[in-house]
Amino acid sequence: MGMTIVKAKEVLETVIVKIQKSIEKEVSYLKELADDKATLSHIEQLQADNEALPEGNPYGSYLEWREQVEKEIKTGQNSLDRIEVEKAELMAFSYFMDNALEA
Numbered sequence: 001m002g003m004t005i006v007k008a009k010e011v012l013e014t015v016i017v018k019i020q021k022s023i024e025k026e027v028s029y030l031k032e033l034a035d036d037k038a039t040l041s042h043i044e045q046l047q048a049d050n051e052a053l054p055e056g057n058p059y060g061s062y063l064e065w066r067e068q069v070e071k072e073i074k075t076g077q078n079s080l081d082r083i084e085v086e087k088a089e090l091m092a093f094s095y096f097m098d099n100a101l102e103a
Contacts, residue, residue, distance in 0.1 A: 004102075005100045005101065005102050006102050008096075008100070009096075009097055009100065009102075012093050012096065012097060013097075015093065016090065016093050016094070016097070019086045019089060019090050019093070020090065022082075022083065022086055023083055023086055023087060023090065025079075025083070026080065026083050029076055029079045029080050029083070030080070032072075032076050033073060033076040033077065033080070036069055036072045036073045036076060037073060039069050040066065040069045040070065040073065043062060043065055043066050043069060044066070046062065047062045047066075053065075
């Protein structure tokens with residue numbers, strides 16, 4: 001049995017709300033990514049200056065610290081990439097909601 005346009009619209013209403021909430025997190029991800037990139041630059045500068053690890057730093061080496069920050073940068077970028085897909089999905093869903101004829 002196929003899905004009716006009315007039922008599809010009912011299902012999409014919930015999906016649209018979830019996508020909108022996810023997209024609202026974009027600014028937070030951008031800020032976090034900027035912080036992570038600044039931290040990575042700081043780590044690289046400390047390492048270039050042959051500085052000892054800062055006191056109280058929980059990482060065993062600059063390499064370990066840098067790898068962790070690089071993972072966080074990748075995670076943040078993946079989240080931003082996902083949000084771009086969600087924006088496209090939201091456009092498509094909104095178009096469907098506005099234009100699909102309920103027969």
